[in-house]
Amino acid sequence: MLSNFYKMKFNTKTIHGGQEHDSAYGAVMPPIYQTSTYAQTTPGGHKGYEYSRTHNPTRHALECSFASIENGKYGLAFASGLSAIDAIIKLLKPGDEVISTNDLYGGSYRLFTKIYEDFGIKFHFIGMENTSSIESYINKNTKLIWVETPTNPMMNIIDIEATSKIAKKHNLLLAVDNTFATPYLQLPLDLGADIVMHSATKYLGGHSDVVMGALIVNDKDLADRLYFIQNASGAVCGPQDSFLVLRGIKTLHIRMQRHCENGKIIAEYLEKHPKIEKVYWPGFENHPNHNIAKSQMKDFGGMVSFTTKDNNFKEAIKIVERLKIFTLAESLGGVESLAGHPASMTHASIPKEKREKTGVVDSLIRLSVGIEDVDDLIADLKQAIG
Numbered sequence: 001m002l003s004n005f006y007k008m009k010f011n012t013k014t015i016h017g018g019q020e021h022d023s024a025y026g027a028v029m030p031p032i033y034q035t036s037t038y039a040q041t042t043p044g045g046h047k048g049y050e051y052s053r054t055h056n057p058t059r060h061a062l063e064c065s066f067a068s069i070e071n072g073k074y075g076l077a078f079a080s081g082l083s084a085i086d087a088i089i090k091l092l093k094p095g096d097e098v099i100s101t102n103d104l105y106g107g108s109y110r111l112f113t114k115i116y117e118d119f120g121i122k123f124h125f126i127g128m129e130n131t132s133s134i135e136s137y138i139n140k141n142t143k144l145i146w147v148e149t150p151t152n153p154m155m156n157i158i159d160i161e162a163t164s165k166i167a168k169k170h171n172l173l174l175a176v177d178n179t180f181a182t183p184y185l186q187l188p189l190d191l192g193a194d195i196v197m198h199s200a201t202k203y204l205g206g207h208s209d210v211v212m213g214a215l216i217v218n219d220k221d222l223a224d225r226l227y228f229i230q231n232a233s234g235a236v237c238g239p240q241d242s243f244l245v246l247r248g249i250k251t252l253h254i255r256m257q258r259h260c261e262n263g264k265i266i267a268e269y270l271e272k273h274p275k276i277e278k279v280y281w282p283g284f285e286n287h288p289n290h291n292i293a294k295s296q297m298k299d300f301g302g303m304v305s306f307t308t309k310d311n312n313f314k315e316a317i318k319i320v321e322r323l324k325i326f327t328l329a330e331s332l333g334g335v336e337s338l339a340g341h342p343a344s345m346t347h348a349s350i351p352k353e354k355r356e357k358t359g360v361v362d363s364l365i366r367l368s369v370g371i372e373d374v375d376d377l378i379a380d381l382k383q384a385i386g
């Protein structure tokens with residue numbers, strides 16, 4: 001069925017991609033099949049569904065949507081972004097090695113170093129803004145390259161196509177965490193990645209009401225191995241959450257368009273502000289990888305980080321406390337604007353010297369720019385920064 005829809009344009013796929021109307025009553029939205037099991041007429045005599053860890057019709061509709069919007073053949077939905085990453089690492093064996101982006105989501109770093117290093121998997125965390133640095137870390141045990149782009153919170157950009165060439169040359173899997181960009185902005189499978197991963201908690205769900213993860217692949221063997229892990233390990237999402245994310249995806253394109261518009265106006269406002277030292281946003285021409293961002297992304301997204309000239313820890317905390325429309329909170333990608341202070345929140349457990357090396361200084365503030373009226377957002381920043 002999916003292949004029939006492959007030719008649709010993106011803004012149509014978010015609404016119709018991989019979807020069929022309900023066969024029982026023609027419901028336009030897939031019903032929430034709130035059931036753990038399915039009646040059988042005789043052992044094995046069922047309509048394709050046996051048990052909801054393995055398959056559920058609402059989750060299936062969502063998985064088809066995931067595949068469609070990422071230009072992939074197979075989609076898998078998980079209980080969280082981290083459980084989706086966990087399923088990827090379970091493809092590996094003790095002794096295998098992974099080369100990963102060094103500026104990455106803290107939870108991914110924790111999963112890799114605090115859980116999987118104990119199972120004998122070795123991780124190399126390196127700067128990938130210059131892809132030529134990757135090859136020197138490849139040896140006979142290397143199996144996977146892990147890329148997050150744009151990175152969190154420093155907005156570095158990694159060249160997916162160049163990385164995929166290296167992965168193919170050495171017969172390695174390339175997985176891309178596409179949470180920040182979403183398929184509205186970039187399509188990693190089209191650029192040569194093997195696996196796309198999402199925290200659907202963020203932009204795909206888009207309304208800060210669900211925790212969920214997604215994987216999308218094109219290769220049948222790889223899909224089968226991941227479906228096996230999904231069912232065998234069991235970190236699946238429920239039908240209610242599947243419905244919510246499916247509904248969220250239907251407006252992904254218009255939300256992303258506004259996130260990008262507001263993000264640009266706010267990045268440019270901050271850039272001119274006399275108290276601001278530096279603004280991290282890939283849309284600026286002087287961003288170190290602006291050209292790659294321009295070629296692999298359709299626009300520059302709604303994530304903007306900045307530092308103040310005084311670089312004062314306490315003053316940065318005061319700024320985020322003074323914000324009224326931006327909510328001080330973890331997470332990102334919802335319709336509402338959020339602000340975070342990495343040095344005291346997401347990156348607080350990393351020693352000051354180490355975090356400052358990657359740019360997470362005391363005054364760094366990260367904004368997830370929402371889709372409110374941008375004048376109100378600017379007024380809020382103005383009163384908070386002073």
Ligand SMILES: *Cc1c(COP(=O)(O)O)cnc(C)c1O
Pocket residue numbers: 080081082083105107108148152177179180198199200201202211212213
């Ligand atoms: C939030 C996030 C994750 C983890 O996803 P959860 O849904 O919170 O488990 C992974 N990668 C990135 C880039 C994220 O922002």
